[in-house]
Amino acid sequence: SNAYRLAVIPGDGIGKEVVPEGLRVLEAVSTKFGCVLNVDHFEFASCDYFQKHGQMMPDDWKTRIGGHDAIFFGAVGWPETVPDHVSLWGSLIQFRREFDQYVNLRPVRLMPGVPTPLANRKPGDIDFFVVRENTEGEYSSIGGRMFTNTEREVVIQETVMTRVGVDRVLRYAFELARRRGKHLTSATKSNGISITMPYWDERVEEISQGYPDVKWDKYHIDILTAHFVQHPDWFDVVVASNLFGDILSDLGPACTGTIGIAPAGNINPERKFPSLFEPVHGSAPDIAGQGIANPVGQIWSAALMLDHLGETAAAAGVVQAIEEVLSRPEYRTRDLGGSAGTADCGKAIADAI
Amino acid sequence: SNAYRLAVIPGDGIGKEVVPEGLRVLEAVSTKFGCVLNVDHFEFASCDYFQKHGQMMPDDWKTRIGGHDAIFFGAVGWPETVPDHVSLWGSLIQFRREFDQYVNLRPVRLMPGVPTPLANRKPGDIDFFVVRENTEGEYSSIGGRMFTNTEREVVIQETVMTRVGVDRVLRYAFELARRRGKHLTSATKSNGISITMPYWDERVEEISQGYPDVKWDKYHIDILTAHFVQHPDWFDVVVASNLFGDILSDLGPACTGTIGIAPAGNINPERKFPSLFEPVHGSAPDIAGQGIANPVGQIWSAALMLDHLGETAAAAGVVQAIEEVLSRPEYRTRDLGGSAGTADCGKAIADAI
Ligand SMILES: CC(C)[C@H](C(=O)O)[C@@H](O)C(=O)O
Ligand SMILES: CC(C)[C@H](C(=O)O)[C@@H](O)C(=O)O
Numbered sequence: 001s002n003a004y005r006l007a008v009i010p011g012d013g014i015g016k017e018v019v020p021e022g023l024r025v026l027e028a029v030s031t032k033f034g035c036v037l038n039v040d041h042f043e044f045a046s047c048d049y050f051q052k053h054g055q056m057m058p059d060d061w062k063t064r065i066g067g068h069d070a071i072f073f074g075a076v077g078w079p080e081t082v083p084d085h086v087s088l089w090g091s092l093i094q095f096r097r098e099f100d101q102y103v104n105l106r107p108v109r110l111m112p113g114v115p116t117p118l119a120n121r122k123p124g125d126i127d128f129f130v131v132r133e134n135t136e137g138e139y140s141s142i143g144g145r146m147f148t149n150t151e152r153e154v155v156i157q158e159t160v161m162t163r164v165g166v167d168r169v170l171r172y173a174f175e176l177a178r179r180r181g182k183h184l185t186s187a188t189k190s191n192g193i194s195i196t197m198p199y200w201d202e203r204v205e206e207i208s209q210g211y212p213d214v215k216w217d218k219y220h221i222d223i224l225t226a227h228f229v230q231h232p233d234w235f236d237v238v239v240a241s242n243l244f245g246d247i248l249s250d251l252g253p254a255c256t257g258t259i260g261i262a263p264a265g266n267i268n269p270e271r272k273f274p275s276l277f278e279p280v281h282g283s284a285p286d287i288a289g290q291g292i293a294n295p296v297g298q299i300w301s302a303a304l305m306l307d308h309l310g311e312t313a314a315a316a317g318v319v320q321a322i323e324e325v326l327s328r329p330e331y332r333t334r335d336l337g338g339s340a341g342t343a344d345c346g347k348a349i350a351d352a353i
Numbered sequence: 354s355n356a357y358r359l360a361v362i363p364g365d366g367i368g369k370e371v372v373p374e375g376l377r378v379l380e381a382v383s384t385k386f387g388c389v390l391n392v393d394h395f396e397f398a399s400c401d402y403f404q405k406h407g408q409m410m411p412d413d414w415k416t417r418i419g420g421h422d423a424i425f426f427g428a429v430g431w432p433e434t435v436p437d438h439v440s441l442w443g444s445l446i447q448f449r450r451e452f453d454q455y456v457n458l459r460p461v462r463l464m465p466g467v468p469t470p471l472a473n474r475k476p477g478d479i480d481f482f483v484v485r486e487n488t489e490g491e492y493s494s495i496g497g498r499m500f501t502n503t504e505r506e507v508v509i510q511e512t513v514m515t516r517v518g519v520d521r522v523l524r525y526a527f528e529l530a531r532r533r534g535k536h537l538t539s540a541t542k543s544n545g546i547s548i549t550m551p552y553w554d555e556r557v558e559e560i561s562q563g564y565p566d567v568k569w570d571k572y573h574i575d576i577l578t579a580h581f582v583q584h585p586d587w588f589d590v591v592v593a594s595n596l597f598g599d600i601l602s603d604l605g606p607a608c609t610g611t612i613g614i615a616p617a618g619n620i621n622p623e624r625k626f627p628s629l630f631e632p633v634h635g636s637a638p639d640i641a642g643q644g645i646a647n648p649v650g651q652i653w654s655a656a657l658m659l660d661h662l663g664e665t666a667a668a669a670g671v672v673q674a675i676e677e678v679l680s681r682p683e684y685r686t687r688d689l690g691g692s693a694g695t696a697d698c699g700k701a702i703a704d705a706i
Contacts, residue, residue, distance in 0.1 A: 077544070084544035085551055093545075117583050119472040143511070143548040153516035157548035158496070163506035191430070191437035192446075192599060195496040195510040198438055222599045226607030229582055230470045246545060246575045247600065254579030 003036035004309055007068040007274065011046045011091075013283025014293035014342075015074020021295035021346025022072060022302045025318060028350040029306065033314040040068070045091035047078035056082075056090030062098060065274065070305050071095065073278040074298065078285060089141075092278075096134050099273035101266035102165065103172050104132035104245060105304065106280065108232075108252035108262070113326035114336060116257045118229065126256050128235040129180075131173040132245020134266055136165040137196075139242045159196050161241070166203045172269055173239035174211040181236035184208075186218040187244040200241060224248070228255055253280060260335045261326075263300035265308060277305040294333040295346045296322055321352035356389035357662055360421040360627065364399045364444070366636030367646035367695075368427020374648035374699025375425060375655045378671060381703040382659065386667040393421070398444035400431035409435075409443030415451060418627065423658050424448065426631040427651065431638060442494070445631075449487050452626035454619035455518065456525050457485035457598060458657065459633065461585075461605035461615070466679035467689060469610045471582065479609050481588040482533075484526040485598020487619055489518040490549075492595045514549050514594070519556045525622055526592035527564040533589055537561075539571040540593035540601060553594060577601070581608055606633060613688045614679075616653035618661060630658040647686040648699045649675055674705035 006026075010019040023039065030037050042065065043049055044057045056076075058064070065071060076091050077084050095101065110116055110126040143157035170186075177184040186204045190197035201218065208216050219227060221244050227234060228248065232255050240248055253262035262280040279297025287293055303318035325331045331348040332338025340348075359379075363372040376392065383390050395418065396402055397410045409429075411417070418424060429444050430437050448454065463469055463479040496510035523539075530537040539557045543550040554571065561569050572580060574597050580587060581601065585608050593601055606615035615633035632650025640646055656671035678684045684701040685691025693701075 083551075085547045088544050089547055117472060118470055139545050139547075141547065145548075145552070147516075151516055155514045155549050155552040157512045157546060159510045159512065161508045163500075163504055189596070189599075191441050192492050193510060193596070194438045194442055194492075194494065195498075196508050198436075199498070199508040222603035223612070225578055225600055225604040226612055229604065229607045230611075243542070243546070246542075247578055250575035251578040251582065251604075254582045258583075259576070259579055 002034070002311065003038065004069040005038045005040065005067070007042060007065040007071045008039050009042045009045050009071060010074040011076040011283060012048070012078045013075060013285050013288035015076065015283055017288070017291060017293050017342050018279065018295040018298035019072065019074040021342060022298040024346050024350045025299045025321070025353065026302050028353040029314045029318060032353050033311065033317065035311055035314060045076055047076070047082040047087050050082050050087065050090070056087060057094070066099070068274045069309060071274050071276040072302065072305060073276050075279065075281065075283040077283045080285065093139065095276050096266050099268055099276070100135065101268050101273070101275055102133065102135045102169055103265075103267040103269060104134040104249070105265040105267055106130045106132065106249040106252070106262060107304075108249070108256055110256040111261065111326050112323055113329070113332065114257035114261065116255065118232070118255055121232070126232040128252070129176060129237050130245055130249040130252055131169065131176060131237060131239045132249055133165065133169040133240070133242045135242075136160050136162060137242035161196050161199055163203070166200060167207060170204060170207040170239060173237055174207060174214055177214045177237040178211060182214050183236035184214055184216040185224070185235055185238045186216065187221050187224050187238060187240035187248060188218050189221045189244070191220055221247070225251055228252060249280060258335060260294045261296035261300060263297055263304050265301070265304040267308060275305075275308055277301040277308070291341045291343065292334050293342050294335050295342050296326070299346065299349055317353055321349045324352045325349045355387070355664065356391065357422040358391045358393065358420070360395060360418040360424045361392050362395045362398050362424060363427040364429040364636060365401070365431045366428060366638050366641035368429065368636055370641070370644060370646050370695050371632065371648040371651035372425065372427040374695060375651040377699050377703045378652045378674070378706065379655050381706040382655075382667045382671060385706050386664065386670065388664055388667060398426075398429055400429070400435040400440050403435050403440065403443070409440060410447070419452070421627045422662060424627050424629040425655065425658060426629050428632065428634065428636040430636045433638065446492065448629050449619050452621055452629070453488065454621045454626070454628055455486065455488045455522055456618070456620040456622060457487040457602070458618040458620055459483045459485065459602040459605070459615060460657075461602070461609055463609040464614065464679050465676055466682070466685065467610035467614065469608065471585070471608055474585070479585040481605070482529060482590050483598055483602040483605055484522065484529060484590060484592045485602060486518065486522040486593070486595045488595075489513050489515060490595035512549050514552055516556070519553060520560060523557060523560040523592060526590055527560060527567055530567045530569075530590040531564060535567050536589035537567050537569040538577075538588055538591045539569065540574050540577050540591060540597040541571050542574045542597070544573055574600070578604055581605060585609075602633060611688060613647045614649035614653060616650055616657050618654070618657040620661060628658075628661055630654040630661070644694045644696065645687050646695050647688050648695050649679070652699065652702055670706055674702045677705045678702045
């Protein structure tokens with residue numbers, strides 16, 4: 001059936017402004033493409049909620065949203081009241097881990113109407129995906145301090161990679177590469193990070209055996225960031241550990257003009273748990289509450305969500321509507337040099353559908 | 354006195370081609386600026402040496418070069434014969450650690466005649482330093498594997514930060530910022546790497562108290578890489594952990610056109626041990642032996658070395674000579690779109706002095 005239950009979580013800051021625009025576009029989609037979207041709204045996973053309840057989420061959060069088909073998420077974080085590592089580890093990173101959203105999928109595409117900081121690049125030149133491991137690796141919670149507050153103080157944090165965790169994200173990336181340009185790039189740093197990263201390389205080597213039709217290469221993360229700037233046209237699918245994927249999926253969108261419009265899917269490919277779709281940008285306290293935030297990242301996330309739900313035509317329709325509207329200066333928000341408000345841009349995209 | 358003992362280690366690949374050009378320029382410097390450079394050549398710290406001796410360096414390497422005033426280093430690594438993590442951990446990373454070269458200093462500057470991938474940037478627009486912690490952090494040797502070759506396989510590597518290690522590199526960076534534009538940027542990821550990185554932030558906060566005249570800010574590494582591309586003019590001194598500094602000091606030079614000309618100083622500021630100067634680029638097996646490698650990174654490293662030795666006029670002279678020669682198309686190597694050979698470019702810079 002094409003009816004879906006969505007858990008909507010706006011979170012903090014501009015999350016509350018851009019999520020309604022995402023929903024506006026989803027409404028237009030449901031009319032046009034005839035899918036039924038049943039929406040439940042949740043206030044938790046926000047710093048407001050933390051201030052009232054002393055924790056980011058209720059104890060039963062998993063039962064409340066675990067049965068939904070997808071989570072449509074805004075942004076979380078309000079460092080003035082709650083430190084980032086508290087708010088984020090108490091919400092977003094919980095979702096990723098508890099709902100086993102082990103793939104963080106982030107398209108990097110140069111869109112019309114978005115000025116790129118790179119010389120001589122035009123829409124069409126840059127079009128790839130970053131596939132980021134999303135549950136383990138450098139984002140561990142193991143470690144601690146010793147000799148605290150003395151000159152001998154030592155602080156340790158462990159990076160943890162598992163065979164299961166590494167192999168499954170590599171397989172996802174190889175599958176994606178097989179469906180696209182048949183070219184995979186692996187981010188490594190085995191020349192410096194001498195235990196986990198050589199392991200990562202070994203697993204890539206091993207998993208690649210099952211994909212003889214996919215050409216693959218690898219670069220150390222340092223030179224890979226350089227190539228993103230100098231040769232963004234080289235890439236098709238880039239697979240990376242949690243931290244390296246985090247870096248590459250901000251750097252990639254920056255090369256295509258702005259992280260302000262980039263989307264992300266936190267995906268459990270087996271659909272055992274709901275996947276979560278969110279813009280790459282954060283809650284942006286500096287511009288929150290002014291109605292000027294760019295809603296395109298949120299709306300593009302809706303497209304990723306539709307794709308995940310199997311509504312591929314609707315997904316393509318949203319991306320096309322985004323491209324159309326971005327080409328028209330009057331609907332560009334301030335960050336893109338225009339003067340449109342959040343809602344102006346959102347309405348234009350909804351209308352274009 | 355202005356007589357110095359240099360240990361010269363060409364290493365592998367193009368290291369052997371660019372080091373002689375660095376020495377050529379240093380000879381010109383010694384004539385022009387009247388300093389005496391006594392040079393000792395060493396074959397170890399290379400994969401050739403490894404193939405003969407089964408290890409990268411002789412057991413007594415510390416006594417052989419520990420008494421020199423500086424190490425002038427090419428590049429190490431020849432993955433066809435020795436895996437990178439063996440060759441690098443057996444040489445370069447040993448030097449950094451055993452000679453307590455706890456600062457890795459890397460200038461990022463847009464030079465004349467070097468085409469930048471960024472739109473609308475010209476020489477003068479980008480000019481900052483990356484100060485990278487160089488002995489601890491993510492580059493640890495602690496960790497291992499368990500349940501090897503089974504589905505339960507788990508691989509762990511520890512990031513280790515010490516109060517001593519973090520504070521001293523932060524102080525170096527604050528001092529440098531005080532002498533320059535009085536602006537320091539700290540690279541963090543305390544919202545994701547939730548144990549070591551909040552610690553790093555705390556120490557920055559604490560050390561900053563001693564530098565009320567230095568303005569400082571911090572960015573998470575993901576958005577910081579985006580800012581390098583979008584706003585490279587924002588930066589003056591950027592301080593970072595070992596891994597983040599590694600990434601930023603390839604990305605920065607890429608934004609200014611190429612890592613092919615970028616230099617690095619691995620510095621023991623107290624001069625208890627020799628410091629090591631090397632180009633940022635590696636041994637480049639793909640172009641080694643052809644006489645076409647760009648020697649500017651090696652020569653610029655010589656300038657950093659002269660600066661460290663207190664020969665500031667000579668250092669400035671070398672940088673000026675590099676700028677002069679880079680402005681002239683006929684001396685540009687292939688990587689910069691020219692057709693000059695390694696030696697043509699090196700000679701031109703030596704002549705310009
Ligand atoms: C070769 C490698 C181990 C080294 C590093 O990561 O430190 C290099 O990239 C560098 O920046 O000097
Ligand atoms: C907010 C932060 C914890 C998060 C991450 O590092 O994963 C964000 O940067 C992202 O990329 O989704």
